[in-house]
Amino acid sequence: MKRAKDENTEERILEAAKNIFQSKGMNGARMQEIADKAGINKAMLHYYYRNKQLLFEAVFKNAFSLLAPQLNAVLNEDSSIEEKVKKFTLNYITFIVKHPYLPNFIIQELNRNPDFILQMKNNEGFPNLDIFKKQVDKEVKKGTIKPISAEQLFIHILALNIFPFVAKPLIMAFTNVDEKAYKQLIEDRKTEVANFIINSIKNI
Amino acid sequence: MKRAKDENTEERILEAAKNIFQSKGMNGARMQEIADKAGINKAMLHYYYRNKQLLFEAVFKNAFSLLAPQLNAVLNEDSSIEEKVKKFTLNYITFIVKHPYLPNFIIQELNRNPDFILQMKNNEGFPNLDIFKKQVDKEVKKGTIKPISAEQLFIHILALNIFPFVAKPLIMAFTNVDEKAYKQLIEDRKTEVANFIINSIKNI
DNA sequence: GTCTATAGCCAGATAGAC
DNA sequence: GTCTATCTGGCTATAGAC
Numbered sequence: 001m002k003r004a005k006d007e008n009t010e011e012r013i014l015e016a017a018k019n020i021f022q023s024k025g026m027n028g029a030r031m032q033e034i035a036d037k038a039g040i041n042k043a044m045l046h047y048y049y050r051n052k053q054l055l056f057e058a059v060f061k062n063a064f065s066l067l068a069p070q071l072n073a074v075l076n077e078d079s080s081i082e083e084k085v086k087k088f089t090l091n092y093i094t095f096i097v098k099h100p101y102l103p104n105f106i107i108q109e110l111n112r113n114p115d116f117i118l119q120m121k122n123n124e125g126f127p128n129l130d131i132f133k134k135q136v137d138k139e140v141k142k143g144t145i146k147p148i149s150a151e152q153l154f155i156h157i158l159a160l161n162i163f164p165f166v167a168k169p170l171i172m173a174f175t176n177v178d179e180k181a182y183k184q185l186i187e188d189r190k191t192e193v194a195n196f197i198i199n200s201i202k203n204i
Numbered sequence: 205m206k207r208a209k210d211e212n213t214e215e216r217i218l219e220a221a222k223n224i225f226q227s228k229g230m231n232g233a234r235m236q237e238i239a240d241k242a243g244i245n246k247a248m249l250h251y252y253y254r255n256k257q258l259l260f261e262a263v264f265k266n267a268f269s270l271l272a273p274q275l276n277a278v279l280n281e282d283s284s285i286e287e288k289v290k291k292f293t294l295n296y297i298t299f300i301v302k303h304p305y306l307p308n309f310i311i312q313e314l315n316r317n318p319d320f321i322l323q324m325k326n327n328e329g330f331p332n333l334d335i336f337k338k339q340v341d342k343e344v345k346k347g348t349i350k351p352i353s354a355e356q357l358f359i360h361i362l363a364l365n366i367f368p369f370v371a372k373p374l375i376m377a378f379t380n381v382d383e384k385a386y387k388q389l390i391e392d393r394k395t396e397v398a399n400f401i402i403n404s405i406k407n408i
Numbered sequence: 409g410t411c412t413a414t415a416g417c418c419a420g421a422t423a424g425a426c
Numbered sequence: 427g428t429c430t431a432t433c434t435g436g437c438t439a440t441a442g443a444c
Contacts, residue, residue: 043430104311107370148400149392152400199403213410234436235437250440
């Protein structure tokens with residue numbers, strides 16, 4: 001691992017590309033804009049990453065590997081469903097607040113090219129529901145939570161956590177709130193969402 | 205209202221444009237592809253719609269006015285929260301199954317250009333939460349539902365209904381289901397989602 | 409109204425000097 | 427490794443014949 005004086009060019013490019021691709025998508029991004037942001041010129045982009053597609057893929061894989069393993073981390077640890085839901089909600093929303101473009105970037109690009117995710121499936125840390133599924137079935141049988149399929153519960157959790165970021169403009173318009181109030185809504189959801197889920201599934 | 209022999213060109217163009225724009229987005233769509241799909245040539249597109257931007261806007265407004273008023277319709281009618289949630293879930297999922305590209309199209313393009321929604325806000329039928337808000341507050345006070353803000357409940361409802369369509373590739377990969385099983389998951393959600401919400405907010 | 413041909417531009421990619 | 431200059435292709439848009 002060599003350490004350049006300020007920051008090596010390759011890294012600067014990736015950082016700039018992340019920025020542009022995540023806000024504009026593959027189709028909307030311009031190589032020139034990425035070069036400008038990185039403080040170099042277009043030729044350098046090709047020197048390091050061959051072409052736009054490969055540069056994009058580097059960014060995408062990077063983004064994906066930032067989001068996906070967190071699912072696993074919480075889902076597979078040793079705690080109750082209730083604790084998992086609480087922890088996941090708090091962690092995930094906190095994380096996305098810091099990287100608000102990420103979910104939309106991934107969703108948008110996966111819809112453009114669904115095969116993309118197949119390449120990820122082999123990776124270490126790709127979300128796997130097996131453990132979670134067993135746990136849900138067990139807690140249902142034990143009676144600590146109401147009958148629900150692990151898949152549906154998982155979709156509920158993802159939806160409630162991620163959707164508000166993906167549909168931000170829509171939600172701001174419908175609920176008629178400004179930027180500040182929207183931020184507060186999101187902040188509240190860090191606990192609100194977990195309580196909502198637990199209320200629904202918990203047996204008393 | 206004139207009725208052309210098969211279908212007038214303007215309409216054919218709009219139909220083709222809808223198809224291409226909704227699956228590829230503004231940036232990904234090609235005028236040539238739209239012309240091909242409509243069975244005419246590029247010059248005609250410009251003859252009828254002046255340029256790509258205007259053609260796109262025609263498609264977008266059309267799509268938006270298909271999705272948005274349904275929110276209002278259910279939210280403002282005269283029935284209990286519980287009935288509204290049930291009806292909305294069933295209606296919305298049923299509708300989106302028939303137009304699966306719609307939500308993602310709208311969300312994607314609004315993120316590309318958030319100001320776009322401001323133009324819609326004046327339209328008749330733009331979702332308005334006033335009535336719903338009063339009703340939620342009233343039912344909370346009465347004790348038929350647990351304390352919750354109308355905005356958060358509204359976001360929950362939207363998220364649970366729409367997210368599975370927007371994030372289809374992601375969900376298919378994580379839950380490890382094929383196309384057929386995914387369809388079944390969605391089908392189940394027509395009642396599953398409503399029950400999940402009601403379970404959570406209903407006082408016993 | 410509908411077509412063909414083409415103008416004009418812009419973006420990705422490369423050549424080649426330093 | 428980094429730059430400038432340029433090629434090449436593709437895309438929106440228009441001109442102009444029918």
